[in-house]
Amino acid sequence: MEHSVGNAARTNVSVLGLGDMGTALAAALLAAGHRVTVWNRTARKADALVEKGARRALTPAEAIAAGEVVIVCILDYAAVGPLLADDGAGEALKGRVVVNVTNGSPAEARELAERVSGLGADYLDGGIMAVPEIIGQPQAFVLYSGAEVAFRAYREVLDAFARSVYLGADPGLAPLNDLALLSGMYGMFGGFLHAAGLVRSAGGNVAEFTRELLVPWLRAMADSQLPAMAEQADSGDYGATGSNLAMQVSHDAIGDVSRAQGVSTELFGPLWELMKRRVADGHGAESVGGVLELVHPRGGGA
Known part of the structure:
Protein backbone atom coordinates (compact mmCIF):
# COMPACT_ATOMS: atom_id res chain seq x y z
CA MET A 1 0.00 0.00 0.00
CA PRO A 171 -20.05 3.02 16.92
CA GLY A 172 -23.75 3.40 17.76
CA LEU A 173 -23.63 7.20 17.80
CA ALA A 174 -23.71 7.66 14.02
CA PRO A 175 -26.86 5.58 13.42
CA LEU A 176 -28.57 7.08 16.48
CA ASN A 177 -27.95 10.65 15.33
CA ASP A 178 -28.83 9.71 11.76
CA LEU A 179 -32.24 8.48 12.91
CA ALA A 180 -32.69 11.51 15.18
CA LEU A 181 -32.10 13.83 12.23
CA LEU A 182 -34.48 11.84 10.07
CA SER A 183 -37.15 11.96 12.77
CA GLY A 184 -36.88 15.75 12.79
CA MET A 185 -37.17 15.76 9.01
CA TYR A 186 -40.26 13.55 9.01
CA GLY A 187 -41.85 15.71 11.69
CA MET A 188 -41.33 18.70 9.41
CA PHE A 189 -42.78 16.77 6.49
CA GLY A 190 -45.80 15.87 8.62
CA GLY A 191 -46.39 19.52 9.49
CA PHE A 192 -46.02 20.48 5.84
CA LEU A 193 -48.51 17.87 4.66
CA HIS A 194 -51.12 19.02 7.17
CA ALA A 195 -50.53 22.66 6.19
CA ALA A 196 -50.78 21.75 2.50
CA GLY A 197 -54.08 20.01 3.19
CA LEU A 198 -55.51 23.11 4.83
CA VAL A 199 -54.38 25.41 2.03
CA ARG A 200 -55.62 23.07 -0.69
CA SER A 201 -58.97 22.61 1.07
CA ALA A 202 -59.61 26.32 0.51
CA GLY A 203 -58.51 26.22 -3.12
CA GLY A 204 -55.15 27.81 -2.39
CA ASN A 205 -51.91 27.41 -4.30
CA VAL A 206 -49.76 25.11 -2.17
CA ALA A 207 -46.52 25.93 -4.02
CA GLU A 208 -46.98 29.67 -3.56
CA PHE A 209 -47.99 29.26 0.09
CA THR A 210 -44.93 27.12 0.73
CA ARG A 211 -42.50 29.42 -1.05
CA GLU A 212 -43.80 32.76 0.19
CA LEU A 213 -45.09 31.94 3.67
CA LEU A 214 -44.31 28.51 5.08
CA VAL A 215 -40.57 28.24 4.37
CA PRO A 216 -39.77 31.73 5.76
CA TRP A 217 -41.95 31.00 8.82
CA LEU A 218 -40.29 27.64 9.49
CA ARG A 219 -36.83 29.16 9.11
CA ALA A 220 -37.73 31.87 11.63
CA MET A 221 -39.13 29.33 14.09
CA ALA A 222 -36.16 27.01 13.66
CA ASP A 223 -33.70 29.82 14.30
CA SER A 224 -35.53 31.40 17.24
CA GLN A 225 -37.24 28.47 18.98
CA LEU A 226 -35.29 25.25 18.47
CA PRO A 227 -32.02 26.36 20.15
CA ALA A 228 -33.95 27.53 23.23
CA MET A 229 -35.97 24.31 23.36
CA ALA A 230 -32.76 22.32 23.02
CA GLU A 231 -31.27 24.10 26.03
CA GLN A 232 -34.42 23.31 27.97
CA ALA A 233 -34.14 19.66 26.98
CA ASP A 234 -30.61 19.55 28.42
CA SER A 235 -31.39 21.53 31.59
CA GLY A 236 -34.89 20.23 32.38
CA ASP A 237 -36.13 23.81 32.96
CA TYR A 238 -39.12 24.28 30.66
CA GLY A 239 -40.21 27.73 31.80
CA ALA A 240 -42.26 29.39 29.07
CA THR A 241 -40.74 32.45 27.44
CA GLY A 242 -43.82 33.11 25.31
CA SER A 243 -47.13 31.29 25.03
CA ASN A 244 -47.34 28.57 27.67
CA LEU A 245 -48.83 25.14 27.14
CA ALA A 246 -52.08 25.90 28.96
CA MET A 247 -52.79 28.79 26.60
CA GLN A 248 -51.85 26.76 23.54
CA VAL A 249 -54.29 23.95 24.37
CA SER A 250 -57.10 26.19 25.62
CA HIS A 251 -58.93 25.59 22.35
CA ASP A 252 -58.36 23.24 19.42
CA ALA A 253 -58.42 25.78 16.60
CA ILE A 254 -56.21 23.74 14.27
CA GLY A 255 -58.23 20.59 14.84
CA ASP A 256 -61.62 22.30 14.57
CA VAL A 257 -60.78 24.10 11.34
CA SER A 258 -59.12 21.02 9.88
CA ARG A 259 -62.19 18.87 10.49
CA ALA A 260 -64.44 21.59 9.09
CA GLN A 261 -62.27 21.71 5.96
CA GLY A 262 -62.23 17.95 5.53
CA VAL A 263 -58.54 17.66 6.52
CA SER A 264 -57.56 14.71 8.71
CA THR A 265 -55.92 15.51 12.04
CA GLU A 266 -53.91 12.26 12.04
CA LEU A 267 -50.61 14.10 11.56
CA PHE A 268 -51.21 16.90 14.07
CA GLY A 269 -53.30 14.94 16.57
CA PRO A 270 -50.59 12.97 18.41
CA LEU A 271 -48.65 16.10 19.38
CA TRP A 272 -51.87 17.84 20.39
CA GLU A 273 -52.81 14.97 22.69
CA LEU A 274 -49.38 15.02 24.34
CA MET A 275 -49.62 18.77 24.89
CA LYS A 276 -53.01 18.35 26.58
CA ARG A 277 -51.68 15.52 28.73
CA ARG A 278 -48.72 17.59 29.89
CA VAL A 279 -51.13 20.36 30.97
CA ALA A 280 -53.39 17.84 32.72
CA ASP A 281 -50.30 16.64 34.63
CA GLY A 282 -49.88 20.11 36.08
CA HIS A 283 -47.34 21.62 33.70
CA GLY A 284 -49.47 24.22 31.95
CA ALA A 285 -47.00 27.01 32.73
CA GLU A 286 -44.26 25.32 30.73
CA SER A 287 -43.26 25.78 27.12
CA VAL A 288 -44.10 23.14 24.54
CA GLY A 289 -40.60 21.75 25.15
CA GLY A 290 -41.90 20.09 28.30
CA VAL A 291 -43.66 17.50 26.15
CA LEU A 292 -40.23 15.86 25.84
CA GLU A 293 -40.71 14.51 29.37
CA LEU A 294 -43.65 12.45 28.11
CA VAL A 295 -41.67 11.17 25.13
CA HIS A 296 -38.51 10.39 27.11
CA PRO A 297 -38.71 11.01 30.88
CA ARG A 298 -35.54 12.54 32.31
CA GLY A 299 -33.24 9.85 33.61
CA GLY A 300 -35.14 7.17 31.70
CA GLY A 301 -32.04 5.99 29.86
CA ALA A 302 -32.16 3.74 26.82
Whole structure:
Protein backbone atom coordinates (compact mmCIF):
# COMPACT_ATOMS: atom_id res chain seq x y z
CA MET A 1 0.00 0.00 0.00
CA GLU A 2 1.23 3.49 -0.82
CA HIS A 3 -0.92 5.49 1.53
CA SER A 4 0.51 8.10 3.85
CA VAL A 5 -1.57 10.40 6.05
CA GLY A 6 -2.14 13.70 4.30
CA ASN A 7 -1.62 12.15 0.87
CA ALA A 8 -5.25 11.25 0.31
CA ALA A 9 -4.96 11.27 -3.48
CA ARG A 10 -2.87 8.08 -3.33
CA THR A 11 -5.33 6.09 -1.22
CA ASN A 12 -6.69 2.74 -2.35
CA VAL A 13 -10.40 2.63 -1.60
CA SER A 14 -12.87 -0.18 -2.20
CA VAL A 15 -16.64 0.28 -2.44
CA LEU A 16 -18.92 -2.69 -1.86
CA GLY A 17 -22.46 -2.06 -3.06
CA LEU A 18 -23.35 -0.01 -6.12
CA GLY A 19 -26.88 1.14 -5.64
CA ASP A 20 -27.55 4.81 -6.27
CA MET A 21 -25.69 5.89 -3.13
CA GLY A 22 -22.76 3.47 -3.48
CA THR A 23 -22.31 4.56 -7.09
CA ALA A 24 -22.33 8.23 -6.04
CA LEU A 25 -19.70 7.55 -3.36
CA ALA A 26 -17.45 5.68 -5.76
CA ALA A 27 -17.79 8.42 -8.38
CA ALA A 28 -16.86 11.08 -5.80
CA LEU A 29 -13.77 9.09 -4.82
CA LEU A 30 -12.71 8.78 -8.44
CA ALA A 31 -13.26 12.50 -8.99
CA ALA A 32 -11.01 13.19 -5.98
CA GLY A 33 -8.21 11.16 -7.53
CA HIS A 34 -8.34 7.99 -5.45
CA ARG A 35 -7.68 4.51 -6.76
CA VAL A 36 -11.07 2.86 -6.52
CA THR A 37 -12.04 -0.81 -6.65
CA VAL A 38 -15.74 -1.63 -6.83
CA TRP A 39 -17.85 -4.72 -6.28
CA ASN A 40 -21.53 -5.35 -6.68
CA ARG A 41 -23.54 -8.55 -6.70
CA THR A 42 -24.92 -7.55 -10.11
CA ALA A 43 -21.63 -6.96 -11.87
CA ARG A 44 -22.96 -4.81 -14.72
CA LYS A 45 -23.73 -2.00 -12.25
CA ALA A 46 -19.99 -1.37 -12.13
CA ASP A 47 -19.68 -0.76 -15.88
CA ALA A 48 -20.03 3.03 -15.82
CA LEU A 49 -17.55 3.36 -12.94
CA VAL A 50 -15.04 1.08 -14.67
CA GLU A 51 -15.25 3.36 -17.71
CA LYS A 52 -14.34 6.26 -15.41
CA GLY A 53 -11.27 4.43 -14.12
CA ALA A 54 -12.46 2.14 -11.33
CA ARG A 55 -11.22 -1.43 -11.08
CA ARG A 56 -13.85 -4.18 -10.98
CA ALA A 57 -13.52 -6.88 -8.30
CA LEU A 58 -15.17 -10.23 -8.91
CA THR A 59 -15.69 -11.06 -5.23
CA PRO A 60 -16.06 -9.16 -1.94
CA ALA A 61 -12.78 -10.68 -0.77
CA GLU A 62 -10.97 -9.36 -3.85
CA ALA A 63 -12.42 -5.89 -3.30
CA ILE A 64 -11.49 -5.87 0.38
CA ALA A 65 -7.94 -6.97 -0.35
CA ALA A 66 -7.51 -4.09 -2.81
CA GLY A 67 -8.41 -1.30 -0.44
CA GLU A 68 -6.93 0.37 2.59
CA VAL A 69 -10.37 1.81 3.22
CA VAL A 70 -13.37 -0.41 2.55
CA ILE A 71 -16.70 1.39 2.10
CA VAL A 72 -19.76 -0.84 2.61
CA CYS A 73 -22.99 0.61 1.23
CA ILE A 74 -25.67 -2.07 0.91
CA LEU A 75 -29.28 -2.63 1.95
CA ASP A 76 -28.97 -3.38 5.66
CA TYR A 77 -26.73 -4.85 8.35
CA ALA A 78 -28.15 -8.32 7.81
CA ALA A 79 -26.63 -8.25 4.33
CA VAL A 80 -23.21 -7.13 5.58
CA GLY A 81 -22.55 -10.37 7.46
CA PRO A 82 -22.55 -12.61 4.38
CA LEU A 83 -20.08 -10.27 2.67
CA LEU A 84 -17.66 -10.64 5.58
CA ALA A 85 -18.21 -14.39 5.50
CA ASP A 86 -17.37 -14.56 1.78
CA ASP A 87 -14.48 -16.93 1.10
CA GLY A 88 -11.30 -15.11 2.08
CA ALA A 89 -13.02 -11.84 3.06
CA GLY A 90 -12.36 -12.21 6.77
CA GLU A 91 -8.65 -12.73 6.26
CA ALA A 92 -8.48 -9.84 3.80
CA LEU A 93 -9.95 -7.43 6.37
CA LYS A 94 -6.87 -7.51 8.60
CA GLY A 95 -5.27 -4.07 8.74
CA ARG A 96 -8.08 -2.37 6.80
CA VAL A 97 -10.50 0.35 7.83
CA VAL A 98 -14.12 -0.62 7.31
CA VAL A 99 -16.52 2.29 6.86
CA ASN A 100 -20.07 1.00 6.96
CA VAL A 101 -22.65 3.50 5.71
CA THR A 102 -25.48 0.99 5.64
CA ASN A 103 -28.66 2.04 7.46
CA GLY A 104 -29.23 0.32 10.78
CA SER A 105 -29.54 0.60 14.54
CA PRO A 106 -26.99 1.52 17.24
CA ALA A 107 -27.05 -2.07 18.52
CA GLU A 108 -26.31 -3.43 15.02
CA ALA A 109 -23.44 -0.96 14.63
CA ARG A 110 -21.86 -2.02 17.91
CA GLU A 111 -22.23 -5.71 17.09
CA LEU A 112 -20.67 -5.26 13.64
CA ALA A 113 -17.85 -3.15 15.08
CA GLU A 114 -16.99 -5.95 17.50
CA ARG A 115 -16.99 -8.49 14.69
CA VAL A 116 -14.82 -6.36 12.39
CA SER A 117 -12.39 -5.57 15.21
CA GLY A 118 -12.11 -9.27 15.91
CA LEU A 119 -10.95 -9.73 12.34
CA GLY A 120 -8.15 -7.19 12.82
CA ALA A 121 -9.73 -4.18 11.14
CA ASP A 122 -10.73 -0.73 12.41
CA TYR A 123 -14.42 0.14 12.18
CA LEU A 124 -16.29 3.35 11.47
CA ASP A 125 -20.05 3.55 11.22
CA GLY A 126 -21.45 6.26 8.98
CA GLY A 127 -24.76 8.02 8.57
CA ILE A 128 -25.10 9.79 5.21
CA MET A 129 -27.17 12.94 5.52
CA ALA A 130 -27.64 13.48 1.81
CA VAL A 131 -29.29 12.04 -1.25
CA PRO A 132 -27.05 10.62 -4.01
CA GLU A 133 -27.49 13.72 -6.17
CA ILE A 134 -25.73 16.00 -3.68
CA ILE A 135 -22.82 13.76 -2.70
CA GLY A 136 -19.66 15.85 -3.07
CA GLN A 137 -21.56 19.12 -2.67
CA PRO A 138 -21.26 21.59 0.25
CA GLN A 139 -24.69 20.93 1.74
CA ALA A 140 -24.05 17.21 2.24
CA PHE A 141 -22.52 15.80 5.41
CA VAL A 142 -21.81 12.36 6.83
CA LEU A 143 -21.83 11.37 10.50
CA TYR A 144 -19.12 8.99 11.72
CA SER A 145 -18.50 7.12 14.95
CA GLY A 146 -16.09 4.40 15.96
CA ALA A 147 -12.30 4.20 15.72
CA GLU A 148 -11.05 7.78 16.09
CA VAL A 149 -7.51 7.00 14.92
CA ALA A 150 -8.90 5.61 11.66
CA PHE A 151 -11.15 8.63 11.21
CA ARG A 152 -8.27 11.05 11.69
CA ALA A 153 -6.00 9.11 9.35
CA TYR A 154 -8.51 8.89 6.51
CA ARG A 155 -10.60 11.99 6.97
CA GLU A 156 -9.34 13.47 3.70
CA VAL A 157 -10.64 10.41 1.90
CA LEU A 158 -14.03 10.62 3.62
CA ASP A 159 -14.27 14.31 2.83
CA ALA A 160 -14.54 13.38 -0.85
CA PHE A 161 -18.17 12.44 -0.15
CA ALA A 162 -19.22 15.36 2.01
CA ARG A 163 -18.33 17.24 5.17
CA SER A 164 -17.25 14.67 7.75
CA VAL A 165 -18.63 14.93 11.30
CA TYR A 166 -17.07 12.70 13.97
CA LEU A 167 -19.35 12.00 16.95
CA GLY A 168 -17.28 9.75 19.19
CA ALA A 169 -15.84 6.30 19.79
CA ASP A 170 -19.17 4.52 20.35
CA PRO A 171 -20.05 3.02 16.92
CA GLY A 172 -23.75 3.40 17.76
CA LEU A 173 -23.63 7.20 17.80
CA ALA A 174 -23.71 7.66 14.02
CA PRO A 175 -26.86 5.58 13.42
CA LEU A 176 -28.57 7.08 16.48
CA ASN A 177 -27.95 10.65 15.33
CA ASP A 178 -28.83 9.71 11.76
CA LEU A 179 -32.24 8.48 12.91
CA ALA A 180 -32.69 11.51 15.18
CA LEU A 181 -32.10 13.83 12.23
CA LEU A 182 -34.48 11.84 10.07
CA SER A 183 -37.15 11.96 12.77
CA GLY A 184 -36.88 15.75 12.79
CA MET A 185 -37.17 15.76 9.01
CA TYR A 186 -40.26 13.55 9.01
CA GLY A 187 -41.85 15.71 11.69
CA MET A 188 -41.33 18.70 9.41
CA PHE A 189 -42.78 16.77 6.49
CA GLY A 190 -45.80 15.87 8.62
CA GLY A 191 -46.39 19.52 9.49
CA PHE A 192 -46.02 20.48 5.84
CA LEU A 193 -48.51 17.87 4.66
CA HIS A 194 -51.12 19.02 7.17
CA ALA A 195 -50.53 22.66 6.19
CA ALA A 196 -50.78 21.75 2.50
CA GLY A 197 -54.08 20.01 3.19
CA LEU A 198 -55.51 23.11 4.83
CA VAL A 199 -54.38 25.41 2.03
CA ARG A 200 -55.62 23.07 -0.69
CA SER A 201 -58.97 22.61 1.07
CA ALA A 202 -59.61 26.32 0.51
CA GLY A 203 -58.51 26.22 -3.12
CA GLY A 204 -55.15 27.81 -2.39
CA ASN A 205 -51.91 27.41 -4.30
CA VAL A 206 -49.76 25.11 -2.17
CA ALA A 207 -46.52 25.93 -4.02
CA GLU A 208 -46.98 29.67 -3.56
CA PHE A 209 -47.99 29.26 0.09
CA THR A 210 -44.93 27.12 0.73
CA ARG A 211 -42.50 29.42 -1.05
CA GLU A 212 -43.80 32.76 0.19
CA LEU A 213 -45.09 31.94 3.67
CA LEU A 214 -44.31 28.51 5.08
CA VAL A 215 -40.57 28.24 4.37
CA PRO A 216 -39.77 31.73 5.76
CA TRP A 217 -41.95 31.00 8.82
CA LEU A 218 -40.29 27.64 9.49
CA ARG A 219 -36.83 29.16 9.11
CA ALA A 220 -37.73 31.87 11.63
CA MET A 221 -39.13 29.33 14.09
CA ALA A 222 -36.16 27.01 13.66
CA ASP A 223 -33.70 29.82 14.30
CA SER A 224 -35.53 31.40 17.24
CA GLN A 225 -37.24 28.47 18.98
CA LEU A 226 -35.29 25.25 18.47
CA PRO A 227 -32.02 26.36 20.15
CA ALA A 228 -33.95 27.53 23.23
CA MET A 229 -35.97 24.31 23.36
CA ALA A 230 -32.76 22.32 23.02
CA GLU A 231 -31.27 24.10 26.03
CA GLN A 232 -34.42 23.31 27.97
CA ALA A 233 -34.14 19.66 26.98
CA ASP A 234 -30.61 19.55 28.42
CA SER A 235 -31.39 21.53 31.59
CA GLY A 236 -34.89 20.23 32.38
CA ASP A 237 -36.13 23.81 32.96
CA TYR A 238 -39.12 24.28 30.66
CA GLY A 239 -40.21 27.73 31.80
CA ALA A 240 -42.26 29.39 29.07
CA THR A 241 -40.74 32.45 27.44
CA GLY A 242 -43.82 33.11 25.31
CA SER A 243 -47.13 31.29 25.03
CA ASN A 244 -47.34 28.57 27.67
CA LEU A 245 -48.83 25.14 27.14
CA ALA A 246 -52.08 25.90 28.96
CA MET A 247 -52.79 28.79 26.60
CA GLN A 248 -51.85 26.76 23.54
CA VAL A 249 -54.29 23.95 24.37
CA SER A 250 -57.10 26.19 25.62
CA HIS A 251 -58.93 25.59 22.35
CA ASP A 252 -58.36 23.24 19.42
CA ALA A 253 -58.42 25.78 16.60
CA ILE A 254 -56.21 23.74 14.27
CA GLY A 255 -58.23 20.59 14.84
CA ASP A 256 -61.62 22.30 14.57
CA VAL A 257 -60.78 24.10 11.34
CA SER A 258 -59.12 21.02 9.88
CA ARG A 259 -62.19 18.87 10.49
CA ALA A 260 -64.44 21.59 9.09
CA GLN A 261 -62.27 21.71 5.96
CA GLY A 262 -62.23 17.95 5.53
CA VAL A 263 -58.54 17.66 6.52
CA SER A 264 -57.56 14.71 8.71
CA THR A 265 -55.92 15.51 12.04
CA GLU A 266 -53.91 12.26 12.04
CA LEU A 267 -50.61 14.10 11.56
CA PHE A 268 -51.21 16.90 14.07
CA GLY A 269 -53.30 14.94 16.57
CA PRO A 270 -50.59 12.97 18.41
CA LEU A 271 -48.65 16.10 19.38
CA TRP A 272 -51.87 17.84 20.39
CA GLU A 273 -52.81 14.97 22.69
CA LEU A 274 -49.38 15.02 24.34
CA MET A 275 -49.62 18.77 24.89
CA LYS A 276 -53.01 18.35 26.58
CA ARG A 277 -51.68 15.52 28.73
CA ARG A 278 -48.72 17.59 29.89
CA VAL A 279 -51.13 20.36 30.97
CA ALA A 280 -53.39 17.84 32.72
CA ASP A 281 -50.30 16.64 34.63
CA GLY A 282 -49.88 20.11 36.08
CA HIS A 283 -47.34 21.62 33.70
CA GLY A 284 -49.47 24.22 31.95
CA ALA A 285 -47.00 27.01 32.73
CA GLU A 286 -44.26 25.32 30.73
CA SER A 287 -43.26 25.78 27.12
CA VAL A 288 -44.10 23.14 24.54
CA GLY A 289 -40.60 21.75 25.15
CA GLY A 290 -41.90 20.09 28.30
CA VAL A 291 -43.66 17.50 26.15
CA LEU A 292 -40.23 15.86 25.84
CA GLU A 293 -40.71 14.51 29.37
CA LEU A 294 -43.65 12.45 28.11
CA VAL A 295 -41.67 11.17 25.13
CA HIS A 296 -38.51 10.39 27.11
CA PRO A 297 -38.71 11.01 30.88
CA ARG A 298 -35.54 12.54 32.31
CA GLY A 299 -33.24 9.85 33.61
CA GLY A 300 -35.14 7.17 31.70
CA GLY A 301 -32.04 5.99 29.86
CA ALA A 302 -32.16 3.74 26.82
